[in-house]
Amino acid sequence: MSAAEAVSIEPALSVDRLTTVFRTASGPVTAVDGVSFDVMPGEVLGLVGESGSGKSVTLRSLMRLVHAPGEVTGRVLWRGQDLLSMPARALRRVRGGEIAMIFQEPTTALNPVLPVRMQIEENLAAHTALDKRQRRKRAIELLDLVGIPAAERRLDDYPHQFSGGMKQRVMIAIALASDPKLLLADEPTTALDVTIQDQILKLILDLRDEFAMSVVFVTHDLGVVAGTCDRMAVMYAGRIVESGSVADVFAEPHHPYTRGLLGSVPRGGAERTMLTSIEGTPPSLAAIPPGCAFAPRCGFATARCREERPVLDPFAPGRMVSCFHHQRVASAGAPA
């Protein structure tokens, strides 16, 4: 389903003012600062930003995987229920069930001492009504679905017997065993070479279509965003600074940070680049400057920006930005 077809229905996931503070020896660190976004059924939302901008903590927070000294507040509505306040038992059914997660590093998600079949079947047993014989059949189907050759023969192999790309596929097969309605993917292809990256991304999109699944896709690769996502939200220093459809944001970025990121993508957007071309470094989260957090790096900054903090406001249908001078930024066109 496209984002356009999804507009008339309720969001699958609705994140409202999610905030995560770590109490550290050197004071509180606000890693996620009032983040709000919706994900529609069948939609792929890209969460983009430099390393340290709070993307992973956002995903972990909304799944209640942040523990003390981290403190999470806000609301995360999933099918009308708040994940942040629901009883732990109910949450366990949702996590790894209706909502599945895949991470950058498959080795941390796979159990090295269990054959992959058992890891898939465990998930099937926990989240489906299939009997033993059906679980084995489904395990083969899932390995086949994620593109593992000779799936039946590989069922009893251990994780270390798979290559990096194949391990990633195994992890996806395990995640999908529960027939999730939402997949949270945290840079799931960053460690892989480009050909395998493309195969895995295509696989996630096929699965989205097959399972009518929503996806939140964390990446710092704008090539990946252009090729996979319907909508995008750009994070800077723990906040969303701009959001909109991928087509709209790429055509006309309204935040100077987004404009800088897009300036680092070669023309045509075909090549993969890291987000490294904006001068300066993100602020320390323990010492966010007053006013706009991007001001020290921003070529559009004025006195107001250093005193007052801009909020994320809608400025066109489906578009939000937090910048006092976004119209000036948009009309400035692409950076030199």
Ligand SMILES: Nc1ncnc2c1ncn2[C@@H]1O[C@H](COP(=O)(O)OP(=O)(O)O)[C@@H](O)[C@H]1O
């Ligand atoms: N356990 C923790 N204790 C203190 N600070 C943390 C902890 N985990 C994450 N952070 C802070 O949150 C910031 C954002 O981290 P993260 O979400 O992993 O960034 P990203 O995924 O965008 O690269 C980190 O730079 C760090 O300052």
Ligand code: SF4
């Ligand atoms: S509010 Fe000011 S400093 Fe912040 S991004 Fe906009 S122009 Fe730059």
Ligand SMILES: [Mg+2]
């Ligand atoms: Mg991360």
